[in-house]
Amino acid sequence: AQSVAQPEDQVNVAEGNPLTVKCTYSVSGNPYLFWYVQYPNRGLQFLLKYITGDNLVKGSYGFEAEFNKSQTSFHLKKPSALVSDSALYFCAVRDMFSGGYQKVTFGTGTKLQVIP
Amino acid sequence: DTEVTQTPKHLVMGMTNKKSLKCEQHMGHRAMYWYKQKAKKPPELMFVYSYEKLSINESVPSRFSPECPNSSLLNLHLHALQPEDSALYLCASSQDPGEQFFGPGTRLTVL
DSSP states (O other): OOEEEOOOSEEEEETTSOEEEOOEEEOSSSOOEEEEEEOTTSOEEEEEEESSSOSEEEOGGGOEEEEETTTTEEEEEESSOOGGGOEEEEEEEEEOSTTOTTEEEEOOOEEEEEEO | OOOEEEEOSEEEEOTTOEEEEEEEEOSOOSEEEEEEEOTTSOOEEEEEEETTEEEEEOSOOTTEEEEEEETTEEEEEEESOOGGGOEEEEEEEESSSSSOEEOOOEEEEEO
């Protein structure tokens, strides 16, 4: 089965500093990876995806993610954090097996706190 | 219109009540989903509809009954729920299975 792991429950970063939210994956075959963000009392919002191609993927709100096959990682990054980036971030992987091509498996989530 | 709407925003119900959650999308997406989310946890998939047919049921108790009347509308009928069913219920739609558009959710409290 496909899975993703987010090793950090919470990440704190000062406003204006670069941020990284970590994700590692375990898949059979080529990975289809995603990042979502959830603001308090809201649904999830799609940020970006990796399917194939460039290892650096650009997404919404200035976020990007770096796909690293050798390290099986897909870390979310932003050069300069904003207080408004404070939210819960989920890494996700598409399930391509067991007829479950429509399933997406989410990581446990990382709470990002940007400190003014 | 790139929005998924959900009603109601909040719902409080007793264990003997029957209620329904409603979800609507007008993006022409072929798949629609129901998720349950507890606080600070990832969404848990409940049901997937593809082309208006139920394609995935993640062993959800029968007190939750989904319905897809047409390609734009998804309902979740609730009956005889338990307090542990209290959660945020999220609806989503997609054309590409990975890139899902989520509604704001219904905050359900079961007394």
